[in-house]
Amino acid sequence: xxxxxxxxxxxxxxxxxxxxxxxxxxxxxxxxxxxxxxxxxxxxxxxxxxxxxxxxxxxxxxxxxxxxxxxxxxxxxxxxxxxxxxxxxxxxxxxxxxxxxxxxxxxxxxxxxxxxxxxxxxxxxxxxxxxxxxxxxxxxxxxxxxxxxxxxxxxxxxxxxxxxxxxxxxxxxxxxxxxxxxxxxxxxxxxxxxxxxxxxxxxxxxxxxxxxxxxxxxxxxxxxxxxxxxxxxxxxxxxxxxxxxxxxxxxxxxxxxxxxxxxxxxxxxxxxxxxxxxxxxxxxxxxxxxxxxxxx
Amino acid sequence: xxxxxxxxxxxxxxxxxxxxxxxxxxxxxxxxxxxxxxxxxxxxxxxxxxxxxxxxxxxxxxxxxxxxxxxxxxxxxxxxxxxxxxxxxxxxxxxxxxxxxxxxxxxxxxxxxxxxxxxxxxxxxxxxxxxxxxxxxxxxxxxxxxxxxxxxxxxxxxxxxxxxxxxxxxxxxxxxxxxxxxxxxxxxxxxxxxxxxxxxxxxxxxxxxxxxxxxxxxxxxxxxxxxxxxxxxxxxxxxxxxxxxxxxxxxxxxxxxxxxxxxxxxxxxxxx
Numbered sequence: 001x002x003x004x005x006x007x008x009x010x011x012x013x014x015x016x017x018x019x020x021x022x023x024x025x026x027x028x029x030x031x032x033x034x035x036x037x038x039x040x041x042x043x044x045x046x047x048x049x050x051x052x053x054x055x056x057x058x059x060x061x062x063x064x065x066x067x068x069x070x071x072x073x074x075x076x077x078x079x080x081x082x083x084x085x086x087x088x089x090x091x092x093x094x095x096x097x098x099x100x101x102x103x104x105x106x107x108x109x110x111x112x113x114x115x116x117x118x119x120x121x122x123x124x125x126x127x128x129x130x131x132x133x134x135x136x137x138x139x140x141x142x143x144x145x146x147x148x149x150x151x152x153x154x155x156x157x158x159x160x161x162x163x164x165x166x167x168x169x170x171x172x173x174x175x176x177x178x179x180x181x182x183x184x185x186x187x188x189x190x191x192x193x194x195x196x197x198x199x200x201x202x203x204x205x206x207x208x209x210x211x212x213x214x215x216x217x218x219x220x221x222x223x224x225x226x227x228x229x230x231x232x233x234x235x236x237x238x239x240x241x242x243x244x245x246x247x248x249x250x251x252x253x254x255x256x257x258x259x260x261x262x263x264x265x266x267x268x269x270x271x272x273x274x275x276x277x278x279x280x281x282x283x284x285x286x287x288x289x290x291x292x293x294x295x296x
Numbered sequence: 297x298x299x300x301x302x303x304x305x306x307x308x309x310x311x312x313x314x315x316x317x318x319x320x321x322x323x324x325x326x327x328x329x330x331x332x333x334x335x336x337x338x339x340x341x342x343x344x345x346x347x348x349x350x351x352x353x354x355x356x357x358x359x360x361x362x363x364x365x366x367x368x369x370x371x372x373x374x375x376x377x378x379x380x381x382x383x384x385x386x387x388x389x390x391x392x393x394x395x396x397x398x399x400x401x402x403x404x405x406x407x408x409x410x411x412x413x414x415x416x417x418x419x420x421x422x423x424x425x426x427x428x429x430x431x432x433x434x435x436x437x438x439x440x441x442x443x444x445x446x447x448x449x450x451x452x453x454x455x456x457x458x459x460x461x462x463x464x465x466x467x468x469x470x471x472x473x474x475x476x477x478x479x480x481x482x483x484x485x486x487x488x489x490x491x492x493x494x495x496x497x498x499x500x501x502x503x504x505x506x507x508x509x510x511x512x513x514x515x516x517x518x519x520x521x522x523x524x525x526x527x528x529x530x531x532x533x534x535x536x537x538x539x540x541x542x543x544x545x546x547x548x549x550x551x552x553x554x555x556x557x558x559x560x561x562x563x564x565x566x567x568x
Binding site: 053055077080081084085087089091092093094095096097098100101104105106107108109110111112113114117118121137138139150153154157 | 430431459460462463466467470512515516518519520521522523524525526530531532533534535536
């Protein structure tokens with residue numbers, strides 16, 4: 001697989017603090033991959049995200065997007081078109097007063113002819129599931145809907161990569177769920193690479209790869225199972241683990257024979273079913289039923 | 297409480313006037329204002345009134361909306377009327393004379409014509425904002441002023457500022473509401489006390505609002521950069537304004553009415 005984003009030994013410090021926010025970090029994201037970046041507040045994860053489309057330039061080291069260096073000013077718009085960014089506050093990234101015009105904003109900037117723009121805007125709105133609100137005013141939408149409008153506005157550029165900088169942090173659980181489903185669909189069905197900065201462990205558990213940052217460096221890296229298995233290590237980094245992983249960890253420590261590497265609710269439910277009844281959960285359907293049981 | 301404020305005076309609808317090209321509407325409104333001054337005589341004003349009434353009926357906007365838009369400037373109308381009434385001197389005998397005040401026939405005539413003219417002016421310009429949403433109007437202004445960009449006038453930037461302002465008014469109103477509630481929860485008395493106290497009580501509302509507005513501006517600018525914003529150069533638009541046959545018909549009709557207003561000067565003396 002080709003590499004999409006590559007950060008090579010990058011260091012960055014903000015003028016005000018002096019302490020490097022990103023410190024000699026190297027990271028490669030492959031095309032089509034879904035990477036979640038975790039870390040406690042102030043660990044530099046947002047700073048890292050802003051390097052991926054040349055909002056920030058590294059002090060030392062290089063960042064390349066499909067082989068283009070972000071320091072190359074001639075390729076700036078190519079890079080920003082390839083790597084779309086979605087930020088935390090949906091209100092502060094919507095420019096226009098009508099949904100479809102906001103989705104068109106990037107294309108207007110890129111000088112796309114009106115006929116083609118119409119097609120791409122409609123396509124992007126369908127991909128992000130906001131086509132039904134296309135003529136509404138953004139302030140009449142809910143947080144989750146607004147965030148999906150922001151995603152549509154980025155998707156309209158036909159980016160190869162989507163960087164979500166805590167894009168679900170301000171949303172209610174339902175809005176978050178819908179945004180996550182949209183992002184996963186974009187990743188699966190359209191092959192868009194996703195880099196998601198988050199502090200929700202459940203979101204990270206659904207990624208292909210999890211990168212845990214601490215003090216501007218990568219502290220842990222691997223598949224969600226590999227990462228969330230290390231409950232004590234994550235705690236030391238001031239991070240939570242998904243509830244399911246935490247439960248399994250606690251049970252294992254209490255002497256219950258739980259299987260290793262369970263990180264999601266379904267897996268946990270199936271394991272518990274096996275533990276309590278002595279037989280396998282009949283099928284996935286049933287496991288879901290068990291998972292849906294009211295918790296005491 | 298703050299949520300009730302309506303922004304602009306847009307009156308959504310789907311009439312012929314609502315669908316009309318905003319550029320044509322804007323140009324016609326300006327022409328109408330000019331014609332009100334050119335054809336400032338009873339016949340000209342009568343034609344204007346008939347024309348406006350016809351337009352209001354086409355746009356299906358209740359005529360009482362005119363009253364609502366005239367209301368705020370009623371003092372100005374009365375003021376000019378009174379001035380005209382007392383300071384206009386005529387050749388004939390005064391109709392009324394009391395102490396140093398003398399009212400002549402010309403004075404009454406002038407006062408009425410002036411008042412009607414101002415009302416027509418307000419009603420005509422309101423019709424533009426009633427039938428055109430602020431966003432569309434911004435587009436029209438940008439397109440019409442485009443030639444001035446060659447003289448290095450920042451036309452696109454002005455239009456972008458207008459759009460962002462319109463976009464953020466509801467957001468900031470909501471935020472003001474939140475801050476006011478937060479300050480009330482801390483014991484701030486925002487709607488009681490003397491005027492000076494109330495003004496002072498607003499400071500703890502305005503400061504957080506300003507700080508947050510700057511933060512928003514910062515984030516918005518970054519989001520715009522991420523979407524390749526680089527000024528008006530080489531920009532295309534999703535919504536293209538196109539002239540339709542109906543626009544041309546309406547414009548021609550308006551031109552005829554304006555000509556009639558102009559002609560009325562041949563028969564009546566121009567006033568003002």
